[in-house]
Each structure stands twice: as C-alpha cells, then as structure tokens.
Amino acid sequence: MHHDTTTLARYVPDLTKDKVHVWLTKYHYTSNIILGVVLYAIGGLPWLLWGVFARVVVGLHSTWMVNSVTHVWGSRRFATKDLSTNNFLVAVLTFGEGWHNNHHAHPVSARHGLTWYEIDTNWYCIWALKKLGLARHVYKVELDHLPPKPPLVRDVQAAAVLAAAAGHD
Numbered sequence: 811m812h813h814d815t816t817t818l819a820r821y822v823p824d825l826t827k828d829k830v831h832v833w834l835t836k837y838h839y840t841s842n843i844i845l846g847v848v849l850y851a852i853g854g855l856p857w858l859l860w861g862v863f864a865r866v867v868v869g870l871h872s873t874w875m876v877n878s879v880t881h882v883w884g885s886r887r888f889a890t891k892d893l894s895t896n897n898f899l900v901a902v903l904t905f906g907e908g909w910h911n912n913h914h915a916h917p918v919s920a921r922h923g924l925t926w927y928e929i930d931t932n933w934y935c936i937w938a939l940k941k942l943g944l945a946r947h948v949y950k951v952e953l954d955h956l957p958p959k960p961p962l963v964r965d966v967q968a969a970a971v972l973a974a975a976a977g978h979d
C-alpha cells in the first residue's frame with residue numbers, strides 16, 4: 811500500500827488519525843536518505859553500503875521469508891487450513907514473525923511466540939510499551955494449554971480438512 815493512506819484507513823482507522831504515522835507512511839523514504847547522507851559523511855561509501863543498502867536488502871528478504879519460507883518449512887502447532895509453519899530461523903531474523911502458524915491460527919494476537927522458547931522480540935517490545943502506558947488495548951491470545959501438534963501436511967486441501975476437524979476454519 812506504500813503511501814496510500816486512503817486504503818490504510820479501512821484497515822487501521824486509528825493510525826490514520828495520528829499525524830506522525832500518516833507522515834511516516836507518506837515519507838517513509840526520508841529516514842533512509844537522511845541516514846545515508848549521515849553515514850556517507852562519517853564513513854564514506856562502505857558505511858553507506860552496509861548501513862543503508864545491505865540493511866534494507868536483509869530486511870526485505872527477512873520480511874518476505876515470512877510469506878514464503880514459513881509456508882514451506884517448519885513445524886505446525888495448529889491445524890490451520892493453510893500450510894503455514896513455525897520456523898525458528900525466520901522468527902529470529904524477523905523478531906518473532908516466524909511463528910507464522912501461531913499467527914495464522916490467532917491472527918489478531920500481538921503475541922506470536924506462545925512459549926518461553928519461541929523468541930518473540932516484537933512481543934517483548936509491545937509488552938514493554940504496554941507497561942510504560944504507551945500501548946493500550948493490546949490483544950494477546952490466552953491458551954489454557956498448547957494443543958498437540960497436528961500432522962505435517964503438504965497439501966492445502968488436506969490442511970483444510972484437518973483445520974475443519976480442529977475448529978480452525
């Protein structure tokens with residue numbers, strides 16, 4: 811959606827009322843330009859290449875691994891009707907987004923890592939913001955117990971059948 815604040819208003823109406831977030835959405839590239847100028851002034855081309863270009867490439871590939879790798883490799887905790895998986899490596903690279911099967915099963919939960927060993931840095935930051943009073947109305951899925959892991963499937967139709975049986979359709 812890039813800088814399309816009209817479309818964003820449908821999904822995050824509260825953020826479209828926040829002038830700082832609207833400005834960041836419209837002019838998201840300015841921070842990289844300013845940082846690039848500063849890094850080039852301090853350390854020359856190597857600092858610019860590592861601090862802006864390499865960082866952006868790693869960030870983009872890590873982000874897209876959530877939509878590719880975690881639909882192919884990993885384990886499944888919930889029998890969702892898709893092929894989403896939880897992947898430790900992607901979770902570490904994306905600060906917790908790699909617990910993607912958890913996210914598909916509970917899409918509105920701010921917390922994706924559901925156990926102590928599912929490292930979820932994003933959740934730790936949200937939790938800290940909440941404790942500081944800077945984040946409110948944070949939804950976190952509460953489970954009495956983690957369900958037994960369903961069989962690993964490689965077929966969307968089989969996944970849909972298992973999801974329906976588990977009540978995740």
Ligand SMILES: [Zn+2]
Nearest residue numbers: 877894910914
């Ligand atoms: Zn997905």
